[in-house]
Amino acid sequence: MNNNILTLVKTTNPDAASLKPVDKALFGQVHLVGAGPGDAELITVKAMRLLQEADAIVYDRLANPELLEYARERCDLIYVGKKKDQHSLPQEQICELLAVLARCGKNVVRLKGGDNFIFGRGGEEVDHLNKQGVECSVVPGITAAIGCAAATQIPLTHRDHAHAVTFITGHRQNGQMYINWDLALQKDSTVVFYMGLSNLDEITSQLLQRGCPADKPFAVVAQGTSNNQQVVLGTISDIAERLKSMPLPSPALLMMGDVIKANGYAQQLADQTMASYPAVAQA
Missing domain, CATH: 3.30.950.10 (Tetrapyrrole methylase, C-terminal domain)
Structure with missing residues (x-):
């Protein structure tokens, strides 16, 4: 596993040091959730439920921060936003971060502005998770x-x-x-x-x-x-x-x-x- 990713997880989550990769049967799931175009009220009911149930939310710059208010108290909020020439984390490491969190038994929401499959790199993330044996789902958002x-x-x-x-x-x-x-x-x-x-x-x-x-x-x-x-x-x-x-x-x-x-x-x-x-x- 990528040491940089593990370091990021430990830094973001105070309890991450105690997390150890678990048996595949105990893997968590990753849900790629479209956050919609800006107005927080345009998110779907299913997306709202998944945010409320998540152990970790990996979110980007264009996701309305109001949506994070749905997160429960002990949910890990991990920012991986990108601007032109300013990436908080390379895409390859974002993909690995999602896989690491799931392998640690976390129920993960990948919250992306708009729709994950419209210029949102969702296809790359799904492909990586599938190769890692991590179960994932995709919840569409309004592009x-x-x-x-x-x-x-x-x-x-x-x-x-x-x-x-x-x-x-x-x-x-x-x-x-x-x-x-x-x-x-x-x-x-x-x-x-x-x-x-x-x-x-x-x-x-x-x-x-x-x-x-x-x-x-x-x-x-x-x-x-x-x-x-x-x-x-x-x-x-x-x-x-x-x-x-x-x-x-x-x-x-x-x-x-x-x-x-x-x-x-x-x-x-x-x-x-x-x-x-x-x-x-x-x-």
Whole structure:
């Protein structure tokens, strides 16, 4: 077993020094639980029950901290959050941590913002646990695209505007973005980019170079579904410039498609966001 992981477990849990790996029949279980997009009330009933029953909760940066209030008094709360270029623990060690806790007989909840299987590394964690002989289950959560669509009333599909929806990661891996640009340019569809805020300039530039109409509606939703939600609307040709005067915090979701103009509610939210930037509102 990874000594760094065992050290982390001992540091986090005062009683961990007395824990010893047990017979496989006494292994605990790991539940991968989607924490939803931000609003703590959007978690499922099953997820809430598992949090209440957990011996250990391994949670990330985007899980609403209010959800930890469901934990019982002696539950171990272990933070493994990640930001750009700032990882509290490498993914490989997170996977091993889950396995170590289960081998010590713990009932573990892996609490992940959004849904574990939508750009959440859930597949890697399940694969590792299966190889370690640890029983696991997956409880779906509302992914950011669904949550932000509901919160802004931007329908991802619409009979008159979009017959398909595509989720794409805008995050770089090994310095490169692996985006299927042809897929992103499909007609009559909505495209949602996860983790793409820092690469917005390149994403919009590449789409324009490949023939995307300059007036294609574009939205950026920051901290969606939370009390701090902010919305900026524009087109693919001007959205990056708009954000220079209204810098938004992460996490933020990028949405592109004619559905953005399906109703006026998103524009109301964008007007409220603009009003919070006095220099922009007065321009």
